[in-house]
Amino acid sequence: MPDLAKRRRTANLHRRLALGLLLAALVAGCSSQRPAMRPQPGAQAEPAAEPGAEATPRAKTSRRAAQKRQRKAELGEASFYHPSLEGNLTASGVPYRAEALTCAHRTLPFGTHLRVTRLDEARSVSVVVNDRGPFVAGRIIDLSMAAARKLGMVEKGHVPVRLEVTRLPSKPGRAALGR
Template sequence: MTRKIGWAALAALAVLGVTVEHGLTSPAAAKDRQAHVAGAERPRQARNRAAASQPHHQVQRGRASYYGPRFNGRRMANGARFNPNSNVAAHRSLPLGTRAQVTNLENGRTTEVRVEDRGPYVRGRVIDLTPRTAEELGMRHQGVVPVEVRPIEVPDRDQRVAQR
């Protein structure tokens, strides 16, 4: 059954990266699919080991997004409840409790966050921020922006904080 889709709706779906019937896809969805196929050549365990073996104190560049409203009040990896007005962040590999400086590479704005959650679980993204932090970085309207994440204090295994 074929439905007519208005051009505005189709454009909105393409911006969101949603695949539409009849083979129409956005450039972002096609790129994600190519990256997924390229990454499929290595077993998942090998990819995870490679990510885990990276030193925690290195500067990382990638894309940042921010938590949506459905996460308000949910428990984070550290056990605390998520507060959208805090300066917490989610990162895949930095130890919980790490303080990091995040810089929006599009406008140069910088803020400091504390890693208290795990994620983001979207390919190409290195950090998820709170709405407040996203506002400080000037990225609330874009949603996803290129950033640099620079660890400032990284707790060691004994929970002491190591200055970097």
């Protein structure tokens, strides 16, 4: 009989040990590490300046690139935001408003003013970049509903357009973003 009690205690110990290991594995599996932050293009941390060294403005490079783009028109397809996105935050932190003349562009700085011209009807509208996108192949800009209406593209969904930069933000990061 003492042998049977010893086996039961050993079996209970094994069950408790297995249950403890299972619980530890579950807790470890539910925990998460923060993903490594990837720096945004043009938003790299600047190295500390050495005493006596002249500071070089790093923000100028992205502005120069935008100025080069200002001289060239960009051709492609435009689409517009779905009405259900009203109120969602844009990449610039401003809530999307369907009635504002705003847009999403993949690379232009927030606050950049664009003239968007519909190529098949020669209609145009002026908009301000306040979001990133579109993320559909062949599309170069997502327009707010108000801008899409001005271009007469709501029924069609997407149309060929030409983008021209009309004004760059005076101070990157401090521009009026279609509030």
